Amino acid sequence: SYKFWATQPVTRFGMSLLGNFPGLVTAANHGRIEDEPESERPDGPVREQKLEDVPKQGADLVDGFEWDTMDLDDEKQINEVYDLLTNHYVEDNDAMFRFNYSAAFINWALKSPGWLKSWHVGVRVSASKKLVAFISGIPVTLKVRNNDLKCSEINFLCIHKKLRAKRLAPVLIKEITRRCNLEEVWNAIYTAGVVLPKPISTCRYYHRSLDWLKLYDVGFSPLPVKSTKARQVSRYALPVNTGTPGLRHMEGKDVDAVQVLLRKYLDRFDLAPRLNKADIEHWLLNKDNNPEDRVVWSYVVEVSTLDYFNLPVINNFVSITKVDGKITDFFSFYKLESTALKKNTLVRAAYLFYYASETAFIESPDVKRALKTRLNALMNDALILAKGLGFHVFNALSLLDNSLFLVDQKFGAGDGSLHYYLFNWRTPFIKGGIDERNDV
Numbered sequence: 397s398y399k400f401w402a403t404q405p406v407t408r409f410g411m412s413l414l415g416n417f418p419g420l421v422t423a424a425n426h427g428r429i430e431d432e433p434e435s436e437r438p439d440g441p442v443r444e445q446k447l448e449d450v451p452k453q454g455a456d457l458v459d460g461f462e463w464d465t466m467d468l469d470d471e472k473q474i475n476e477v478y479d480l481l482t483n484h485y486v487e488d489n490d491a492m493f494r495f496n497y498s499a500a501f502i503n504w505a506l507k508s509p510g511w512l513k514s515w516h517v518g519v520r521v522s523a524s525k526k527l528v529a530f531i532s533g534i535p536v537t538l539k540v541r542n543n544d545l546k547c548s549e550i551n552f553l554c555i556h557k558k559l560r561a562k563r564l565a566p567v568l569i570k571e572i573t574r575r576c577n578l579e580e581v582w583n584a585i586y587t588a589g590v591v592l593p594k595p596i597s598t599c600r601y602y603h604r605s606l607d608w609l610k611l612y613d614v615g616f617s618p619l620p621v622k623s624t625k626a627r628q629v630s631r632y633a634l635p636v637n638t639g640t641p642g643l644r645h646m647e648g649k650d651v652d653a654v655q656v657l658l659r660k661y662l663d664r665f666d667l668a669p670r671l672n673k674a675d676i677e678h679w680l681l682n683k684d685n686n687p688e689d690r691v692v693w694s695y696v697v698e699v700s701t702l703d704y705f706n707l708p709v710i711n712n713f714v715s716i717t718k719v720d721g722k723i724t725d726f727f728s729f730y731k732l733e734s735t736a737l738k739k740n741t742l743v744r745a746a747y748l749f750y751y752a753s754e755t756a757f758i759e760s761p762d763v764k765r766a767l768k769t770r771l772n773a774l775m776n777d778a779l780i781l782a783k784g785l786g787f788h789v790f791n792a793l794s795l796l797d798n799s800l801f802l803v804d805q806k807f808g809a810g811d812g813s814l815h816y817y818l819f820n821w822r823t824p825f826i827k828g829g830i831d832e833r834n835d836v
């Protein structure tokens with residue numbers, strides 16, 4: 397039925413909207429059904445809009461509640477968002493675990509380059525000023541097939557459990573839409589576990605045990621019928637030291653090289669963010685001095701130029717220290733804990749974040765096999781590092797080139813999918829993972 401989503405400029409299941417005829421398509425005829433199959437229509441907006449038509453004021457909330465633009469430079473207000481999410485944000489299907497985004501994570505995720513205060517939207521109880529709902533956006537440039545879209549990335553939609561099923565979510569979504577539109581941003585990307593009209597891509601979560609006993613104790617990992625605890629522990633054992641020569645922490649001096657490498661790497665996919673140097677610095681470099689607040693870990697592989705080009709060192713004519721190395725690979729992961737609700741304990745999860753490898757670009761018919769080998773070596777090191785940092789589990793989605801290493805690295809498919817959505821942009825479904833891609 398989708399009473400709310402049927403009114404929004406998104407593509408529908410099994411039918412197409414009248415769209416992409418500037419001037420013709422208005423809110424008035426939006427929603428009419430056409431015969432032409434959606435898959436044959438060109439990529440483009442579902443609805444064309446003008447700045448002058450965007451309301452200058454937000455819609456009224458029901459009596460007793462008020463809008464508040466959050467100031468996330470104020471630690472107290474970050475903590476209010478943290479408290480709301482800690483108690484009311486996303487849970488798994490069995491209500492055993494709930495995401496516990498840290499205040500440091502919220503600060504990192506919502507204050508990326510170009511962030512706008514007006515896209516951090518709260519709803520408070522008028523009398524007590526208690527924060528009871530939230531939705532946020534950050535600006536992103538997104539490559540969707542052959543187009544670069546100026547988008548907002550919508551996240552952290554959350555409503556207090558006592559205010560559920562009262563149609564407040566559509567009010568929040570319309571308000572963040574209005575605030576994006578006021579900045580002349582007409583498209584958005586968002587992900588959700590629930591099915592809405594209409595996913596542009598769908599991923600599965602994969603989990604790799606680092607501390608199997610902990611995951612068993614909290615009810616995350618079952619003991620397979622034909623196994624024993626000892627066998628499970630040894631199945632997930634990892635070496636203490638990493639294996640890739642030249643692997644080290646990423647530093648400020650690596651930003652340029654990583655940005656170039658990642659851009660080239662992500663260009664191979666139909667859906668990817670366009671990241672500039674400021675983005676790379678923000679998303680990948682750790683700026684927190686307090687180790688407890690650290691959110692992201694990034695590593696590069698640096699091979700000295702002499703090694704890389706396999707040049708013979710003739711004499712000391714070139715001092716090694718003056719030769720910049722070449723960054724051939726990098727990977728990163730971030731920390732996002734979950735509360736195990738029945739045991740009241742935290743599960744420390746590392747999530748695979750951006751990565752790239754020059755191996756993807758070698759000119760050889762064996763490029764895929766080479767990439768598989770290289771990514772397995774890199775991801776094994778990522779697991780070793782995450783284990784050394786005290787993480788209990790390492791999570792990844794079935795996107796990018798992950799299908800090349802997930803099984804080999806002993807990841808198991810989780811239950812539940814993550815659906816990707818674009819607001820006001822039509823494009824055919826994008827298959828996940830290099831093996832399923834059909835675009836070449």
Ligand code: YNC
Nearest residue numbers: 398399400401551552553554555560561562563564565576
């Ligand atoms: C959801 N996750 O279908 P229909 S993900 C979008 N995303 O509408 P009510 C959702 N829509 O079916 P409740 C949604 N979940 O009638 C539900 N809906 O068309 C739709 N959970 O509203 C639903 N956070 O207020 C229905 O439902 C309508 O009280 C019902 O509130 C929902 O951040 C929710 O999972 C999710 O806090 C807020 O259950 C609440 O149940 C909750 O009666 C736990 O709403 C936390 C949780 C969601 C995480 C996320 C991405 C959100 C994307 C929102 C869409 C953005 C569109 C682009 C806007 C910018 C445009 C530009 C430019």
Ligand code: MG
Nearest residue numbers: 561562563564
């Ligand atoms: Mg509601």
